[in-house]
Amino acid sequence: MAQLRFIFLYVGQGDGTFIILPDNTTILVDLGSLKNSETAGKNAVKTIADELTALGKTSIDYLFITHSDRDHNNLLWELDLKITGTGLYSYPFTNVYIGGEKSNYHDFYVGLLLNNKETAGKLTLFGDSDHDTSTTPRWPAASMGGVDMYLLSANVPTRKNALPNPKSIVLMLSYQGWKVILSGDAEETAEDYMLHTAYATTLAFLKSFALKLGHHGAETATTDGWLQAVLPDCSVISSDQKWGHPYCTVLKRLEDQTTIWTNSNMKHGYVCGAFNRKRSRSGDDARYNWTNIDDTRLIFTTLVKADDAQLSSVGGHYELLIRDSDQKINFKMWTGLAGVAQESGWFNANGT
């Protein structure tokens, strides 16, 4: 039975998605953390290394670093050391793709990695406002274990632009009729580029089952227009308490513009934050009030449970599986950093 697996990692404040294609090709989209990396980040690194061991592999086939912000790439050195176990860097990423310029990257290890891959001819930078047409995936299924993968956006408006977030790589994977969009830290500028320039005449192409919200669910991303085009049935957000991510106002947009599916087996917690002006002076971590939500809708935040004092916060990884035998999907939730705690069971495209 072939299946496509996405593991949305809880890294603390940062991002990381590990993908295993049906033919065991592996893809890592970002790996970084600027808060809680000592626990969550380390666990994410170990999770990837364990999955590779189970596959009998010692390297990752495709590494995408969506953009240069360190919360998306500062754990790559730790993963390198974990995979090799020798205390020496081996750069175990076969093909590397980055958003922005090489000179935008200031993490020490990432600098070495990019130089190493450039010398080997395995580093790819994208052009200004680069994207694929709806009919031609850049990484076609024939070479990707049956999965078509598209570059939806990169380097908006140009690679030389000073702002890192609009230069984020945005990917779409399409398998057995299911589409998943990974947005990196793309915000309104990039969403507008996709809506009004890249896919203005092929908007229906953007309709996807799952959307990983841009920029951790910040208010500067996930516009109404973008949601109306993608119309996700489920959403995933990489969140942590350093910021109010995802903002409750953004979840409200999701609620207003889309019909997120429910799955009765999947009663779970997710969170959202709101800025609290009164508490804004009390330090970096206490500027937000947190709302904990418990329901069966397919909205997943990697911060599963939050409290204003940050005394009992819980994070977890989420796994989305799509199998080819009957085109069914399954969600798994790994909470408490201790393995699978909850599972939706296999269900159909109509949500049943």
Ligand SMILES: [Zn+2]
């Ligand atoms: Zn980020």
